[in-house]
Amino acid sequence: MRKNSGQKVIIDSFDLAAGRKMAGKYEVLSLLGSGWEGEVYKIREIRTGIERAAKLFFPQRNIGNKTAKSYAQKLHKLRQVPILIKYHTEEILLIRKFPITVLISEYVEGDLLSEFLKKFPGQRLHPYQALHLLYALTCGIEEIHLLNETHGDLHTDNIIINRFGLEFDVKLLDLFHGPYPKKETRQTDILELIRIFYDTLGGAKRYSKLPVTVKQICCGLKRSLILDRFRTISHLREHLESLDWSSDTF
Ligand SMILES: Nc1ncnc2c1ncn2[C@@H]1O[C@H](COP(=O)(O)OP(=O)(O)O)[C@@H](O)[C@H]1O
Ligand SMILES: [Mg+2]
Secondary structure, three states: OEEOOOOOEEOOOOOOOOOOEEOOOEEEEEEEEEOOOEEEEEEEEOOOOOEEEEEEEOHHHOHHHHHHHHHHHHHHHOOOOOOEOOEEEEEEEEEOOEEEEEEEEEOOOOEEHHHHHOOOHHHOOOHHHHHHHHHHHHHHHHHHHHOOOOOOOOOOOOEEEEEEOOOEEEEEOOOOOOOOOHHHHHHHHHHHHHHHHHHHOOOHHHHOOOOHHHHHHHHHHOHHHHHHHOOOHHHHHHHHHOOOOOOOOO
């Protein structure tokens, strides 16, 4: 823990040990991951034995509890959307005598997309698999957009692959709570989604060898082309549902 010149408390790691009790109700099991806003631990609710995830916010990223509050409110508003993790409750934890906000949510089993890709030769998916993943993400994000909300921070460390077969069961974490207009953030979601698709296919190294059907979606990652072709996420979903690959080889 440090204090900067304005005496603002800065914490960049909590280092909670396994077995530590939280708020008298939970027990820490392990660290799941960390990012810009905080650290996330797998915890167990002591009375029920149920596993959950606890996101501890770094105080400097959660001034006035704004970040945690808006994340919780957004998850609550979107609680019917299956692609999003479920919010449970908020707790305050004293760490090194400093109050830290903890957001308790559903624990999601599976691999982050970034880790999942490492299991495949060349760290990339077959175009057909990548299309299935893109379709699952598109349908999930479409539900968010139809409720007049956005994700705003889609990347391979905010996507958990829960199960996959022909269908992908995916979960999204970490909604962005910024000041940007909704229309712009909806466009960002579409652009980031297509960027993820492009990356799962092997990125720039593989692009020239990809089937035309796939290139028509990636549009060479040209922002204006993508937004022109897919004016809304629903356009992208409809496009995927009626793909014509009769002249393509996969
Ligand atoms: N509900 C959850 N279930 C399982 N793992 C999670 C969960 N929430 C977060 N994680 C893990 O913790 C990491 C950081 O969480 P995230 O909410 O993305 O924090 P940040 O805003 O700091 O990036 C994620 O990349 C993921 O590995
Ligand atoms: Mg994150």
